[in-house]
Amino acid sequence: MSGWQTHATRTAYENAWIRVREDEVTRPDGSTGVYGVTEVRHPAVFIVPVTEEGEVLLIRLFRYPIGRDSLEVPAGGSDGQEPLVAARRELREETGRTAATWTHLGRVFSLNGVADARAEVFLAQGLADEGGGSQAEEGISEVLTVPWDDVLGMVRTGAIHDSETVSCLMLAGLALGRIG
Amino acid sequence: MSGWQTHATRTAYENAWIRVREDEVTRPDGSTGVYGVTEVRHPAVFIVPVTEEGEVLLIRLFRYPIGRDSLEVPAGGSDGQEPLVAARRELREETGRTAATWTHLGRVFSLNGVADARAEVFLAQGLADEGGGSQAEEGISEVLTVPWDDVLGMVRTGAIHDSETVSCLMLAGLALGRIG
Numbered sequence: 001m002s003g004w005q006t007h008a009t010r011t012a013y014e015n016a017w018i019r020v021r022e023d024e025v026t027r028p029d030g031s032t033g034v035y036g037v038t039e040v041r042h043p044a045v046f047i048v049p050v051t052e053e054g055e056v057l058l059i060r061l062f063r064y065p066i067g068r069d070s071l072e073v074p075a076g077g078s079d080g081q082e083p084l085v086a087a088r089r090e091l092r093e094e095t096g097r098t099a100a101t102w103t104h105l106g107r108v109f110s111l112n113g114v115a116d117a118r119a120e121v122f123l124a125q126g127l128a129d130e131g132g133g134s135q136a137e138e139g140i141s142e143v144l145t146v147p148w149d150d151v152l153g154m155v156r157t158g159a160i161h162d163s164e165t166v167s168c169l170m171l172a173g174l175a176l177g178r179i180g
Numbered sequence: 181m182s183g184w185q186t187h188a189t190r191t192a193y194e195n196a197w198i199r200v201r202e203d204e205v206t207r208p209d210g211s212t213g214v215y216g217v218t219e220v221r222h223p224a225v226f227i228v229p230v231t232e233e234g235e236v237l238l239i240r241l242f243r244y245p246i247g248r249d250s251l252e253v254p255a256g257g258s259d260g261q262e263p264l265v266a267a268r269r270e271l272r273e274e275t276g277r278t279a280a281t282w283t284h285l286g287r288v289f290s291l292n293g294v295a296d297a298r299a300e301v302f303l304a305q306g307l308a309d310e311g312g313g314s315q316a317e318e319g320i321s322e323v324l325t326v327p328w329d330d331v332l333g334m335v336r337t338g339a340i341h342d343s344e345t346v347s348c349l350m351l352a353g354l355a356l357g358r359i360g
Contacts, residue, residue, distance in 0.1 A: 002242040002247075003319070004244050012192070012193040012200070013193045013200050013202070013216065015214055015216045018216050020192070020193050020200050022193070027319075028242075028316075034195055035245075036193060038198070038200070038295065062182040062183065062184070062208075063292040063293065064205070064215055065217045066298070067182075070292060106338045106341070108342070108343040108346060109243075109250070109342060109343060110343040111290045111295060111343075112245055112250060114218065114245060114297075115218070115245055115295070116246050117291055117294075118246070119343070137209055139207075139208050153360075155350060155354060156286075156351075156355075161287060161288055161289055162288070162289060162292055163299070163347045164290070166288060166346070166347035166351070169350065170346050170347070171335065174335060179332065179359050180329065180332040
C-alpha cells in the first residue's frame with residue numbers, strides 16, 4: 001500500500017527519447033498536487049567491459065545536458081531490443097569490441113524521485129577488438145583501457161562523475177570479487 | 181569544443197521541482213533536431229550516514245515514479261540552501277540523526293543523457309539519535325541500520341536498486357578504505 005492516489009494523467013512533453021507525464025495526485029499525507037515524471041522510452045543498457053588483465057574500457061564523450069565531457073562505461077537505449085541484444089550492439093558501436101562472455105549484473109533505477117529510468121547492467125568479458133564502430137557519430141572522442149585500481153582512483157577524484165557509471169562499477173566489482 | 185550548437189530554447193514543462201526545456205540543436209555530425217533536457221531545480225544532496233561500528237543508515241520509502249519501494253541513503257533537494265546545510269537538514273528529517281563529522285565525498289551527475297541533475301555527496305559520522313524527524317511526511321516507512329557487508333550484499337542481490345544510492349556507497353567505501 002503506497003498511500004499515493006493518481007486521479008488523472010496527461011502527457012506534458014514528449015520526443016523520440018523521453019516522455020514527461022504530469023499526474024494529479026493525492027499524497028500519503030492527504031495533500032493534493034501534481035507529480036511530473038520523466039519516462040525514458042526504452043530501458044537503458046549499461047556494459048562494464050573488463051579485459052583479461054582486469055582493465056575496464058571507458059569512453060569519453062560530451063554530454064549536452066550537463067555541458068561537459070564525461071568518462072563512462074558504454075551504454076545506450078535498448079530501442080525496443082532485448083537488453084542483451086542491445087548491450088552487444090552498444091559495446092560494438094561504442095568501442096569496436098565484441099565479448100565472448102556476458103553476465104547480467106542487475107537492474108538499477110536512476111533519479112527515481114522524478115524519473116522512471118531503468119537500466120539493465122551487464123559485465124562483458126572475453127573481449128575482442130573487431131575495429132570499426134561508430135564512435136564519431138556517437139560523439140565519443142576516446143576509448144580508454146584503464147586498470148581497475150586507476151578506475152577507482154578516478155571515481156574518488158571525480159574524474160568519473162557519471163552516477164550510473166559509478167553504480168555499474170560497484171556491481172562489476174562485487175561480481176568480480178574486487179569489492180566486498 | 182563540444183561540436184553541439186544550440187539555436188533556440190523553450191520551456192516545455194515545469195513544476196516546483198523540475199523544468200523540462202527543449203532546445204533546437206545541430207549535433208556534432210551536422211544533423212539538426214531537438215534535445216529535451218529535464219533540469220532538477222535544486223541540486224540534490226545525498227548523505228551516507230555511517231556509525232562507529234561501520235553500519236550504514238538506510239531509509240525505505242515508496243518511489244511514486246517507479247511504483248515501488250526503494251532502500252536508499254538519505255537524500256533530498258537543496259532547496260536553495262548551501263549543500264552542507266541541506267544535508268544536515270535532510271539527515272535530521274529523514275532519520276532523526278545529527279552528525280558530528282561531515283565529509284564532502286564528491287559530486288555526481290545522474291541520467292546525464294537526458295537530464296541536468298547534479299548531487300553533492302556527503303559522509304556523515306559521529307551520529308547521534310535526536311529522535312523526531314518527519315519520516316511519515318516524507319513517505320519513509322523504515323530507517324534501517326545495516327552492517328557494511330550486508331549493504332554490499334543488498335547491492336549485489338538488487339535489494340538496493342537506486343542507482344544514486346549505489347554510487348554514493350561506492351564513494352563512501354573508497355573514503356572509508358573499505359573499497360580499493
